[in-house]
Amino acid sequence: MKPRHKRLVLIAVGLLALGAAAGLILNAFQSNLVFFFSPSQVAAREAPQGRSFRIGGLVQPGSLQRQAGGVSVRFVVTDTAHDIPVVYAGILPDLFKEGKGVVAQGQLGSDGVFRANEVLAKHDANYMPPEAADALEKAKRAAAMSQKTLIDPHNKR
Amino acid sequence: MIPELGHFALIVALCIAGVQALLPLIGAQRGDATWMALARPAAQGQLVFVVIAFACLAWSFVSNDFSVLNVASNSNSLLPLRYRFAATWGSHEGSLLLWVLMLNLWMTAVSVFSRRLPSEMVARILSVMAMISIGFLLFLLFTSNPFERLLPPAADGRDLNPLLQDPGMVIHPPMLYMGYVGFSVAFAFAIAALIGGQLDATWARWSRPWTTMAWAFLTVGIAMGSGWAYYVLGWGGWWFWDPVENASFMPWLVGTALVHSLAVSEKRGGFKIWTVLLAIIAFSLSLLGTFLVRSGVLTSVHAFATDPKRGIFILAFLALVIGAALALFAWRAPKVGLGGAFALISRESALLVNNVLLVVAAAAVLLGTLYPLFLDALGLGKISVGPPYFESVFVPLMAPAVFLMGIAPFARWKQDQPLDLALRLKWAFAVAVASALLLPFTLGRWTPLLALGILLAVWVAVAGLMNLKERVLQLHASTSVSVSAALRRLPRGYWGMLVAHCGVAVFIVGVTLVRGYEVEKDVRMSPGDTVAAGGYQFRLDGLKRIQGPNYDATRGVIGVTRNERSVATLYPEKRFFTVQQMPMTEAAIDTGVTRDLYVSLGEPLADGAWVVRVYYKPFVSWIWGGAFLMALGGIIAVTDRRYRLARRDALAPATGAATAVAQAA
Numbered sequence: 001m002k003p004r005h006k007r008l009v010l011i012a013v014g015l016l017a018l019g020a021a022a023g024l025i026l027n028a029f030q031s032n033l034v035f036f037f038s039p040s041q042v043a044a045r046e047a048p049q050g051r052s053f054r055i056g057g058l059v060q061p062g063s064l065q066r067q068a069g070g071v072s073v074r075f076v077v078t079d080t081a082h083d084i085p086v087v088y089a090g091i092l093p094d095l096f097k098e099g100k101g102v103v104a105q106g107q108l109g110s111d112g113v114f115r116a117n118e119v120l121a122k123h124d125a126n127y128m129p130p131e132a133a134d135a136l137e138k139a140k141r142a143a144a145m146s147q148k149t150l151i152d153p154h155n156k157r
Numbered sequence: 158m159i160p161e162l163g164h165f166a167l168i169v170a171l172c173i174a175g176v177q178a179l180l181p182l183i184g185a186q187r188g189d190a191t192w193m194a195l196a197r198p199a200a201q202g203q204l205v206f207v208v209i210a211f212a213c214l215a216w217s218f219v220s221n222d223f224s225v226l227n228v229a230s231n232s233n234s235l236l237p238l239r240y241r242f243a244a245t246w247g248s249h250e251g252s253l254l255l256w257v258l259m260l261n262l263w264m265t266a267v268s269v270f271s272r273r274l275p276s277e278m279v280a281r282i283l284s285v286m287a288m289i290s291i292g293f294l295l296f297l298l299f300t301s302n303p304f305e306r307l308l309p310p311a312a313d314g315r316d317l318n319p320l321l322q323d324p325g326m327v328i329h330p331p332m333l334y335m336g337y338v339g340f341s342v343a344f345a346f347a348i349a350a351l352i353g354g355q356l357d358a359t360w361a362r363w364s365r366p367w368t369t370m371a372w373a374f375l376t377v378g379i380a381m382g383s384g385w386a387y388y389v390l391g392w393g394g395w396w397f398w399d400p401v402e403n404a405s406f407m408p409w410l411v412g413t414a415l416v417h418s419l420a421v422s423e424k425r426g427g428f429k430i431w432t433v434l435l436a437i438i439a440f441s442l443s444l445l446g447t448f449l450v451r452s453g454v455l456t457s458v459h460a461f462a463t464d465p466k467r468g469i470f471i472l473a474f475l476a477l478v479i480g481a482a483l484a485l486f487a488w489r490a491p492k493v494g495l496g497g498a499f500a501l502i503s504r505e506s507a508l509l510v511n512n513v514l515l516v517v518a519a520a521a522v523l524l525g526t527l528y529p530l531f532l533d534a535l536g537l538g539k540i541s542v543g544p545p546y547f548e549s550v551f552v553p554l555m556a557p558a559v560f561l562m563g564i565a566p567f568a569r570w571k572q573d574q575p576l577d578l579a580l581r582l583k584w585a586f587a588v589a590v591a592s593a594l595l596l597p598f599t600l601g602r603w604t605p606l607l608a609l610g611i612l613l614a615v616w617v618a619v620a621g622l623m624n625l626k627e628r629v630l631q632l633h634a635s636t637s638v639s640v641s642a643a644l645r646r647l648p649r650g651y652w653g654m655l656v657a658h659c660g661v662a663v664f665i666v667g668v669t670l671v672r673g674y675e676v677e678k679d680v681r682m683s684p685g686d687t688v689a690a691g692g693y694q695f696r697l698d699g700l701k702r703i704q705g706p707n708y709d710a711t712r713g714v715i716g717v718t719r720n721e722r723s724v725a726t727l728y729p730e731k732r733f734f735t736v737q738q739m740p741m742t743e744a745a746i747d748t749g750v751t752r753d754l755y756v757s758l759g760e761p762l763a764d765g766a767w768v769v770r771v772y773y774k775p776f777v778s779w780i781w782g783g784a785f786l787m788a789l790g791g792i793i794a795v796t797d798r799r800y801r802l803a804r805r806d807a808l809a810p811a812t813g814a815a816t817a818v819a820q821a822a
């Protein structure tokens with residue numbers, strides 16, 4: 001083999017290896033992206049079944065229940081427009097509180113209950129997870145819109 | 158008065174930095190020795206004023222001066238003294254001041270330990286570092302003044318974030334910053350070489366110890382951050398692939414590649430352009446890390462205020478530094494020329510593949526860290542990329558790199574025979590395969606990933622030892638010195654490499670075994686209840702309320718026994734910090750060489766019972782042990798004689814001249 005051919009082969013092998021690495025990375029990336037859905041989107045059936053995703057919003061005050069004798073908890077996540085019941089087996093983070101923002105990751109069951117395998121802890125008591133803040137904001141805007149359409153005919157009169 | 162003094166000292170430091178950035182650079186271009194000579198005293202003078210500023214801020218914290226906004230928001234009169242001092246760098250402003258302080262320490266170190274370097278080189282290096290310093294000083298003074306007054310003064314402070322009230326927090330940030338900022342030295346060396354057009358083996362020898370040192374600090378800093386997460390966050394994990402962790406991990410990966418490519422540049426004069434590019438990337442990633450962590454783009458314990466002005470400033474600075482460096486690179490690099498040729502099977506190609514793998518890994522981390530931020534910034538929805546992505550990318554990328562680690566020290570520079578290499582390594586490979594097949598069974602269960610981990614760890618360790626044996630026997634045969642003398646005669650650089658590689662093996666053992674055999678139980682326990690994990694019995698003996706300096710706590714007493722014999726008594730706490738109204742879990746850990754017993758309190762239940770987390774973590778401390786060995790290897794390598802000889806050589810002509818003068822007189 002001439003040196004020039006040898007170099008070409010080497011470059012080809014190198015490119016192939018890099019391509020394989022890129023393929024591996026992008027494939028892993030594609031299958032491990034976790035999307036976020038607000039309770040309203042989940043209620044509108046936009047969230048996938050059988051795939052992990054995140055939900056966020058407020059923990060509805062008074063909704064936290066502990067299963068007797070075990071470590072499982074149930075609570076309701078709300079964006080004020082729609083509610084999602086959540087079950088979680090494990091220890092809740094220190095900053096989990098009713099009426100505060102929360103983000104949970106898990107899968108939606110066919111019964112409409114969200115089975116969380118992770119409830120996210122954030123590091124500061126005053127901190128609102130941006131996903132949760134966003135969901136609340138959207139719900140508020142949607143509510144304002146629907147209110148406007150209700151009020152409009154009234155105004156015309 | 159003291160805070161104003163600090164503020165003033167920062168302004169003076171900025172002026173000195175301006176002089177240091179400009180005059181020596183012009184001097185180096187025009188060959189003006191007086192202007193070049195300004196660089197050293199300017200660097201040292203700048204350090205003096207930055208130290209004054211830092212001391213002023215520390216004093217404000219220690220003496221509870223709540224008329225300073227920074228102190229009022231991050232400290233409290235009840236906070237213990239050592240945390241009041243550590244709170245100096247516990248805030249956004251203070252941590253940036255620490256950044257500048259570290260930069261100045263490195264700069265002064267360069268000015269002191271660079272006697273042998275040509276004065277043009279020193280002038281350019283210190284000038285580049287001064288430019289970076291200007292950027293950060295401007296950032297401090299215009300967007301994040303740590304000395305801002307609060308009028309009227311607060312009666313008491315808002316306290317330090319409870320998560321940061323931890324001994325690790327006192328040391329972790331300075332270590333991490335020493336590493337981050339240390340790459341600015343490698344960066345400055347690279348830029349100076351590009352400007353001067355001098356990029357040869359000598360240049361690599363000068364910049365190598367600095368890079369290795371920075372890398373060692375970064376390794377320790379990251380390991381300490383991971384240790385902090387393990388025992389403070391209270392969920393027993395040691396790495397979460399959190400964007401903040403990734404921000405420090407990316408420069409580490411590229412820095413590791415840089416340390417290895419510098420070896421080729423020094424020994425063989427090869428990979429020069431690549432080395433320069435890596436130095437630029439490593440520092441750029443350090444800056445990017447600072448941006449990600451400090452701008453409030455990411456929300457974590459590290460992100461403080463979300464002032465958009467700050468983010469824009471760092472982003473602009475980042476674009477300026479990276480853009481200018483890459484433009485200079487594109488302009489000057491073609492003149493540098495390539496190094497010597499090498500064959501497909503050679504140490505160079507092994508190091509090249511290792512470099513490519515490390516850089517690809519860093520790129521994968523960068524993708525996973527930045528992509529969600531981009532999507533969010535463009536309003537295309539919120540996503541997150543979790544640990545499964547990073548794990549599924551890292552194992553296939555790092556496994557071949559670690560495998561090559563066993564081979565590379567055996568391979569000759571320039572060219573080697575594959576068959577010969579295979580023969581020299583066959584026993585190491587046999588031992589590794591045998592332990593991978595058998596060891597997991599003795600530990601409980603066999604899975605492919607466990608076997609892979611053990612294979613790699615044993616392979617690296619045994620290959621390292623065999624390489625040592627080969628080197629010693631070679632020396633013994635060629636110079637007929639005794640074996641112990643041969644051991645002593647091996648250069649420190651070699652020992653450093655061996656220790657660091659063994660550190661990787663130890664690290665892999667820790668990661669593999671804790672992943673494969675840990676036992677995690679979240680259980681409901683009333684006083685008197687017992688739970689078993691990993692062959693240990695954990696018994697909740699009782700709970701009591703205690704008072705800390707700035708918190709109330711419930712403390713559990715958990716007795717641990719094994720085969721009826723008492724092993725340890727653990728005292729996990731659930732603290733409630735009164736000023737910040739924030740609960741915090743303080744885990745209790747019994748650390749051992751082969752296992753950690755980890756207990757933390759979850760939440761109280763209605764009937765006096767608690768949810769308790771009981772973990773058995775085999776070999777978890779090897780993770781940090783491995784990281785410290787890697788750093789130790791780096792430090793050993795830096796003390797190599799050839800770097801010290803280099804300096805004595807430099808002094809020799811001077812003393813020679815002095816004797817000549819004396820004789821003439």
